[in-house]
């Protein structure tokens with residue numbers, strides 16, 4: 363069904379049990395949970411799926427080592443359990459991530475840490491080896507006996523400097539523990555949407571549709587693409603609009619002050635020496651102000667971040683120059699021998715953490731737990747609203763499950779199924795181990811007439827959905843893109859036809875990693891728009907507009923200048 367047909371159906375059938383506003387990871391995760399229970403639901407997202415905060419994370423699937431300092435053991439345990447589930451259920455996009463902490467003192471930080479744990483206010487402090495040992499032992503403990511990842515280990519100063527000679531000379535040792543990372547978070551979000559729609563025919567998700575207002579039993583939606591209005595009559599509304607939650611509630615005639623967002627920025631660097639220093643691990647260390655800094659490799663580049671700065675309006679949050687200085691300086695402090703400057707930056711991004719409003723002057727101390735706030739019908743509005751506050755990529759499934767139980771209770775329905783062991787998208791039947799993978803590649807490369815190398819690239823990008831892509835590619839003549847031969851025209855066409863692309867930006871930022879990996883050029887944008895145009899019925903002017911829109915966004919938001927060479 364295309365967008366037009368979907369909108370016509372909504373107009374004819376405005377009644378829906380659950381309306382979810384916001385298509386970030388919390389919204390789409392909940393949609394899939396509801397689909398599994400056979401509950402009819404509609405999700406609307408004002409932009410593209412996972413284009414808000416969910417596109418701006420560090421991409422780490424983690425238990426939250428730092429949360430132990432605040433005594434949040436329940437959150438750490440839940441996060442570790444969900445991390446392990448994601449490693450199984452989204453095996454195509456998640457992988458274990460060894461994480462190394464460089465340590466510069468033996469015993470510093472013990473007393474402040476104890477004070478913090480007991481609830482006293484303490485200033486930022488370096489963590490010595492003893493404290494890190496206690497923290498990592500607790501972390502291993504929280505992961506439990508079934509933990510599939512190795513326990514932590516320590517390396518001597520000599521070994522640490524042997525492996526990373528660029529490290530600060532006064533390092534006393536390093537500690538390494540395991541978490542996980544996710545290669546294509548936005549694609550995983552999209553796969554969750556596609557799975558939900560496939561699971562239940564009464565479940566729909568529409569990007570570029572925003573919630574604009576409410577009256578009595580009706581929510582007023584607007585199609586951002588055509589300006590058309592749509593009226594929906596939900597029994598329950600879920601406000602999953604993240605950092606926009608209070609704005610959305612206000613549009614729905616309810617005044618709330620749930621959110622105290624903090625923005626976080628990252629930069630992506632093309633820097634072979636820094637890449638080498640990662641040794642395929644994440645580096646994790648405290649900055650002088652107590653914030654955590656990290657960097658780790660992603661497809662031959664290095665992601666580094668992040669900042670944590672209170673903001674009031676998520677629409678205006680951008681990665682600013684002083685944040686870039688801050689991130690570069692934090693790396694230089696630990697790796698002084700590595701020369702870094704702005705010329706190494708190929709991309710930058712920023713998002714606003716939808717944290718609960720708090721009086722804490724230290725953003726890092728605000729809980730990263732999730733809360734579901736309830737507003738009963740009232741103020742002339744006839745439906746209740748649940749607001750999904752906080753949460754993380756790591757815990758979206760658990761959060762969605764908990765909220766679904768409350769909704770099922772409201773609707774007087776019973777739970778039918780659990781998502782705990784349910785694979786997502788291309789994680790279904792994902793080959794395990796080298797031999798299994800080799801067999802998978804050989805058999806499907808032969809079946810679809812592609813080389814094993816090409817099939818491997820598709821498996822990496824789409825998980826086992828690579829079969830659908832390969833099948834589609836094989837149905838007509840294909841050729842590599844002139845400006846980026848790692849992709850072919852029919853591969854792009856597959857995404858245009860099957861993956862809810864509305865704008866060129868959806869393709870370059872979220873269906874692929876072209877923007878993040880610095881692969882864009884003006885010529886590539888023109889070529890991609892040319893491939894999308896017939897599939898999305900864009901006239902010539904619209905294709906040109908899409909290119910200009912992408913150029914503007916890349917420069918204004920991501921610090922990338924794409925000039926035409928004409």
Ligand SMILES: Cc1cc2nc3c(=O)[nH]c(=O)nc-3n(C[C@H](O)[C@H](O)[C@H](O)COP(=O)(O)OP(=O)(O)OC[C@H]3O[C@@H](n4cnc5c(N)ncnc54)[C@H](O)[C@@H]3O)c2cc1C
Pocket residue numbers: 383384385386387388389406407408409410411412413414415416417418419420421422423424571572573574602603604605606610624625626627668669712713714715716750752753754755756757
């Ligand atoms: C810098 C940073 C680093 C992070 N790192 C990690 C990490 O490594 N691991 C981890 O697990 N988590 C991490 N997180 C946390 C995680 O990314 C977020 O908590 C999560 O993405 C929030 O998802 P969400 O769905 O609530 O919000 P969003 O993803 O922001 O989704 C809300 C959506 O609502 C839409 N919307 C708003 N108003 C309307 C309206 N009126 N109508 C329709 N739609 C509307 C928005 O466009 C948006 O897409 C990080 C966050 C940040 C900022």
